[in-house]
Amino acid sequence: EVQLVESGGGLVQPGGSLRLSCAVSGFTISGHWMHWVRQAPGKGLVWVSRISSDGSTTTYADSVRGRFTISRDNAKNTVYLQMNNLGAEDTATYYCARLNAVAGPVWGQGTLVTVSS
C-alpha cells in the first residue's frame, strides 16, 4: 500500500523554524519528483515546493523562496521541508505529494503548522 506520512508540524512562534518530514512507503521516491503543498485553514490548495528525483533541482513558490528548503534522502525514502523565519501567513496544513498524473498522484494526510505567539 502506498503511504506518505508527514510529521514535524506543531506550534511555533513567529520567526521560528520547523522541519517537516514525509516518510514514504509503497514506492521508491528515487524515481519521482516530490512536492509540498499547503492549505491555510478554510482556504484552497497552494503549491509550495518541489524537488527532482535525484535532488539536483528544486523549485519554490515566491512566498517561501529564501526561507524554505526542500530536500530528500532517497536511501530513507523520505522528503523534508526545512522552514525558517516563519510568519503567521505560513500557518497551514502541509501536504507531501507525488503529483505525477501518469504515475498516479498520491498525497499524505498532512501535518498542521501553526505560527503564533
Place this chain on the structure above:
Amino acid sequence: DIVMTQSPLSLPVTPGEPASISCRSSQSLLHSNGNNYLDWYLQRPGHSPQILIYLASNRASGVPDRFSGSGSGTDFTLKISRVEAEDVGVYYCMQALEPPTTFGGGTKVEIK
C-alpha cells in the same frame, strides 16, 4: 505564473442530477506532445485531495464513471453525470504544465 480560475465557487446539487464545473487557465495547457496538463481533484471534508481526472480527460483508477473531464487549451470542464451524496466536497483543478504548479480556487459542491 499560470492562473487557474474555477466557476462556480459554490454548487448546490440534487442527488441524481448532473453537475458541471468549469476551469479556465490564463495560458494554454496543451503540450507539444498533445496532452493537456490539467488534473481534477476532490477534497472531501477532513481529507486529503484525491485525484479524479488526469491529463484533462483520463479517469483515475477507482474513480466512478459518472465523473468525466473534457476540454483543451484553456477551457476545461468536470462533469458528474448523476451526483451522489458522497460527491460532496471541494473540487480543484490543477495545472502541471509548468512550474509553479497552480490550483484553481476550488468549487464547493453540497447537497441541496
